[in-house]
Amino acid sequence: MKSKTDKLDALRHSASHIMAQAVLKLFPGTKFAIGPSIENGFYYDFEFTEKMSEEALSGIEHEMGRIIREEQEFICEEITKKEARGIFGGQPYKLELIDGIEGDKVSTYRNGDFIDLCKGPHVRNTSEVKHFKLLKLAGAYWRGDEKNKMLTRIYGTVFPSEKELEEYIRVLELAKERDHRKLGKEMDLFSIHEDIGPGLIYWHPRGAMIRKVIEDFWREEHIKNGYELLFTPHIAKIDLWNTSGHTGFYKDNMFSTMNIDEMEYQLKPMNCPFHIMIYKTGLKSYRDLPLRWCELGTVYRYEKSGVLHGLMRVRGFTQDDAHIFCREDQLQEEIIKTIEFVIFILKTFGFEEYEVYLSTRPEKCVGDLKMWEKAEEALKKALIKTGLVYEVDPGEGVFYGPKIDIKIKDALMRTWQCSTIQVDFNIPERFDMTYVDNDGREKRTIMIHRALLGSLERFFGVLLEHHGGRFPLWLAPVQVDIIPIKEEQAGYAVSIMNKLKENGIRARINDKDSKLGKKIWSSRQMNVPYMAIAGDKEVKEGRISVRKLTGGDLGAMEIDNFIDILKEEIFLKK
């Protein structure tokens, strides 16, 4: 397994060299920076002397083809830094890289007339790079730092076989097809009004229905799992945010304050301080803990204009937030329970695969080191106990504590950050949160912040793309479209609809179009899971003809029989 990915990496890395070689040939004077292999391909960053456009890509591809046909060998050479500086004299980015390398030798790879500073490995010969394609052009900062110069990045991909390349391009097209912004419009689920406020979501009736089903399920399961529900305001005086530390460490992400009665108020970017206020309304005994308080809390965060993206990255969103207040001896168990709860919820929504990350203390943070270590240790232990495979993401924690992030893998194997579990020793300190222990002394409360779905907006977007708009029956906003063939069956259609509604099924009559074929087509366009078709024959027999979006014609059946099928499928949440 490992060697296979290494081989693919070498192939992609080699392709990036060939691309750089082609670019330098076609555009002399271009400075080249770095060109690694990445998850689905490779890129190379350049500083061009003139403006580049995507039209240039096919020319570069052509030149690459020529290099490949020349069957140039990749040759590794160890040279001294001094020699390297000579070779890359006109290449400032390479010189900077050489300076950053330890020791006084560097390795280079040469093929044909092209040489690059590179630790390899590569394939043996350019002819091995057969099935490649350049994909797009984009800006990228030198060394990924926004203070640095912006370079031009060319993305490409290469696979060992034509079949795999085609498959990858097919997945890219599929992803475009099921883009949640496209489906959201087509299925009339939500909208964003750029002129009225970018990054703010309007849920239409069908989208709102899905959200309602998600929320109902979420609340029910939380209550079952020992949580209690909260509702808190959307604004608070700035003092609260000074205490929590947000004005210091989260300022860039907050909307500006508003002045009310000479006082500064702040729109909330997080829910935690509000939950803490509730905690502090009374003395808590060690017997009260753990307290598990959850809220579908809407928060507003300022996001830079360029990062907004449909439902995935917005400025106003509802977190499925909860805070668990507990004693130190309860911490481990609570984290484990939370992890298990996350997995259960995600599985129910059809997500079976995850990537788990443990993010540790960032540079900008509050609290002392010991507390951070304690918190990181607690998360790590819990992960080990649950047996989940995880990776450490150093420095990626939140300013008040480390976290476990669970990223969902969707149907197209893309990952999405949704769930997060954060241990926090710091904010309880800042708010002086305590409980009275069994020895009568006050002890510091520990807090876990967690969101399972992350934000309802993002989760909905992921869910939409994961299912490609074909929601499982329990989530579908309209579960059954009733299609009368002629106007004479209108009354019968209404009676069927009422019967379904009485049984808690979301049914609608589709009689807008004139032809049966068109009605079926339009129901399919909206991804309605079931159609119940009624014509003369069905009315006479007191039945309906059932058609399934994913299963074709199921034939005629009694309405009660149909209801049983629907109820079973809804119950199973499949």
Next chain:
RNA sequence: GCUGGGAUAGCUCAGUCGGUAGAGCACAUGCAUGGUAAGCAUGAGGUCGUGGGUUCAAUUCCCAUUCCCAGCUCCA
């Protein structure tokens, strides 16, 4: 925020090398009364993102601005 591209009817898009614009779908009306993936006809719809400039004349050219898209950086 940065780099590049873009903004034309409700949606998807075409177009005018400067003389105020068009298609398909959707919508409305009429015809058709249809049996399992798009019936036919007619009609209504746009100060061509916003503000300024050049010009006899700007949707088109120039500048600014807002927003969108692909990335970068950042993130639920």
